[in-house]
Every structure is written in C-alpha cells, then in structure tokens.
Amino acid sequence: MDRNFLNIFSDYQEITLRYDAEHRAIWCYYKPSFRPCFSLRMLQELRQMQQGIMDYFQQKNPDADSLIHYQVLHSQIPGVFSMGGDLALFSQAIREKDRETLHKYALQCIDNLYLNSVNLRLPLTTISLVEGDALGGGFECALSSNVLIATENARFGFPEIRFNLFPGMGAYSFLARNCGMVVTERLLTSGETYSAKELYDMGIIHHLGEPDRGVECVEDFMRQHRHAGNSLRALQMVRQRYHPLEYQELVDITEIWVEAALRVTEKDLRLIDRLVKVQSAKIRKGLALLRTKQDRRFNTEQTTFPLKDWSGKTILHDRRKNLDRRLRN
Numbered sequence: 001m002d003r004n005f006l007n008i009f010s011d012y013q014e015i016t017l018r019y020d021a022e023h024r025a026i027w028c029y030y031k032p033s034f035r036p037c038f039s040l041r042m043l044q045e046l047r048q049m050q051q052g053i054m055d056y057f058q059q060k061n062p063d064a065d066s067l068i069h070y071q072v073l074h075s076q077i078p079g080v081f082s083m084g085g086d087l088a089l090f091s092q093a094i095r096e097k098d099r100e101t102l103h104k105y106a107l108q109c110i111d112n113l114y115l116n117s118v119n120l121r122l123p124l125t126t127i128s129l130v131e132g133d134a135l136g137g138g139f140e141c142a143l144s145s146n147v148l149i150a151t152e153n154a155r156f157g158f159p160e161i162r163f164n165l166f167p168g169m170g171a172y173s174f175l176a177r178n179c180g181m182v183v184t185e186r187l188l189t190s191g192e193t194y195s196a197k198e199l200y201d202m203g204i205i206h207h208l209g210e211p212d213r214g215v216e217c218v219e220d221f222m223r224q225h226r227h228a229g230n231s232l233r234a235l236q237m238v239r240q241r242y243h244p245l246e247y248q249e250l251v252d253i254t255e256i257w258v259e260a261a262l263r264v265t266e267k268d269l270r271l272i273d274r275l276v277k278v279q280s281a282k283i284r285k286g287l288a289l290l291r292t293k294q295d296r297r298f299n300t301e302q303t304t305f306p307l308k309d310w311s312g313k314t315i316l317h318d319r320r321k322n323l324d325r326r327l328r329n
Contacts, residue, residue, distance in 0.1 A: 004055060008056060010052070016028075025069065026070070028073050043109060047115075054122065066124070068124055069222075073126070073145060084167075085109070094264055110251065113144040116145055119146055130214075134155070139156050139167070140169050151212070152211055161191045162191050163271045168253055169250070171184075183202060
C-alpha cells in the first residue's frame with residue numbers, strides 16, 4: 001500500500017483512525033483522555049491527520065485513483081459526540097486574563113474547522129456522524145463538515161449564552177450560510193437543546209438515521225453518493241464558490257470571542273466550573289461502557305474474530321495481552 005497513505009495513520013493519543021476500503025473512507029474517532037471536549041492535544045492531532053491527507057494527495061500519482069473519497073468524524077464515547085471547547089482551560093485563562101492562550105486555542109479550532117468545511121481543498125467529502133450530544137464547539141465541529149448525519153436520539157445546542165458567552169469558532173458563519181441570520185441567532189441565543197429531528201426539519205442536518213444505526217446510515221450515504229460522486233462534488237464546489245467562507249472571517253470572529261471571554265464575570269466562571277464537572281462525569285461514564293466496534297483496540301474478551309482492522313487486513317485472533325489501560329482500576 002502507498003507509504004504516503006500509511007503515514008496518515010500515526011500513533012495518536014486522542015483520536016483513532018480506521019480505513020474503510022470498500023467506501024474509501026477514513027473514519028476519525030474522538031477518544032478524549034479527560035473530558036469529552038477538544039483539548040489542545042486533540043486539536044493538534046486532528047490538524048496532523050488533515051495534513052497527512054493533504055500530503056497524500058499532493059504526493060500521489062495524479063493518474064492514480066485516490067484511496068480517499070470521504071473523511072468521517074465520529075466519537076468513541078457512547079452518547080457523546082463532543083461537549084465542545086475546553087472549559088477548564090477557558091476558566092483558568094479568563095481568571096488570569098491570559099488573552100494569548102484564549103486566542104491560540106481559538107485559532108487552533110478554526111484551523112481545523114475551516115479545512116473541514118472546504119473539504120481540505122481536495123476532491124473528497126467530509127462527513128460528521130452524531131449519535132449523541134453535540135454541544136457548543138461540538139455542534140460547531142459537526143456543522144463544519146460538508147454533510148451532517150445524525151441519529152434521531154442525537155441532541156444539539158449552544159449553552160454558551162448561559163455563562164454570558166457565544167460560540168465563537170464558526171457557528172454563526174456555518175449556520176447563517178445554511179439557514180439565514182434569524183434562525184442562526186435564535187439557535188445561538190436560546191440556550192436550548194434541539195433534537196436531531198428539529199434540526200433536520202430546519203435543513204441543518206442533511207440525513208437522519210435510526211438510533212444505533214448511524215454507521216449504516218453513513219455507509220448508505222456513501223454508497224449512493226459514489227454513484228453520482230462527480231456531479232455531487234462539482235455541486236459542492238459550486239456551493240463553496242457561490243457562498244464562500246473566508247478564513248479571515250473566522251479569525252475576526254475569534255478576536256471578538258476572546259474580548260467577550262475576558263469580560264466574563266466570576267459568577268459566570270462558577271457556572272463554567274460546574275459544567276467542567278459535568279463533562280468529567282460524562283467521560284467516566286463513557287469509559288465504563290463498551291467502545292464503538294470500530295475501535296482498533298479491544299477492551300473486552302468477547303470480541304469476535306476474525307475481523308477487519310483499520311487498513312482492511314483480516315485479524316484472526318486478539319494479539320494484545322494488555323487491555324485499554326484507561327479502563328483499569
């Protein structure tokens with residue numbers, strides 16, 4: 001297999017990659033170590049994955065068919081896509097009036113989301129699959145993909161208004177281009193949680209799947225999309241040309257967000273601290289459950305063999321002696 005392609009699959013700590021050879025898709029799973037949010041490490045690893053994909057396209061034989069047609073963002077934590085930004089980092093930086101840390105974090109977020117929204121400037125389609133809670137920055141991340149697929153039990157919302165902030169890493173830009181300013185501002189200022197069905201009816205979610213059948217829904221989409229892939233990707237380019245999103249727009253909004261964050265009061269920060277505790281409880285509960293079947297590591301002796309690994313090779317038996325260390329007491 002192409003060495004440049006294999007280089008995409010580095011030894012990450014907070015994401016796991018799987019390659020679906022049938023659909024030529026790279027599945028990227030969030031596997032946060034502490035809280036189900038975007039840590040600086042996770043943001044860096046996501047950007048590294050994106051760069052690996054771009055390097056592969058740049059170096060591959062232009063006459064050869066690409067091994068990558070789709071990139072899918074998903075989560076390994078049952079019931080949670082992502083709770084969004086690293087609130088513990090926000091709280092500390094705001095208390096210390098650390099503008100640089102807030103700005104650096106925001107820029108790392110939009111670096112990832114912008115590239116995802118423009119499908120890395122490559123002939124591929126980015127997909128987000130949400131099967132649980134996607135809140136704040138998690139919702140922003142889901143919106144950044146070319147296609148947003150969710151199961152009926154998924155929930156979405158922007159809780160930032162509750163602690164006197166707003167989602168500043170792309171939410172307005174992505175939503176306003178999709179459903180207009182009035183609907184966008186209602187979603188951003190209500191503080192409410194919305195069902196996948198409600199957002200599907202608004203045209204924000206593109207495809208709705210049954211609970212526990214999200215992966216199948218994505219595979220069905222890729223199967224149908226592939227038959228008309230040339231025309232649909234061309235329309236994708238037309239949409240981006242007609243209503244382009246400039247990177248500088250996202251940069252300017254993050255600067256507004258940083259200034260707003262530095263004006264947050266101690267009362268608001270105490271609410272942020274409580275939300276951090278809720279996130280921590282979510283990750284403890286999630287790690288106690290079985291991970292998604294796509295995880296290339298195994299945490300139970302009941303795994304059925306033979307099975308396919310991330311590269312499509314057949315594994316006849318479990319060669320690991322040590323299970324996931326994070327699940328040990």
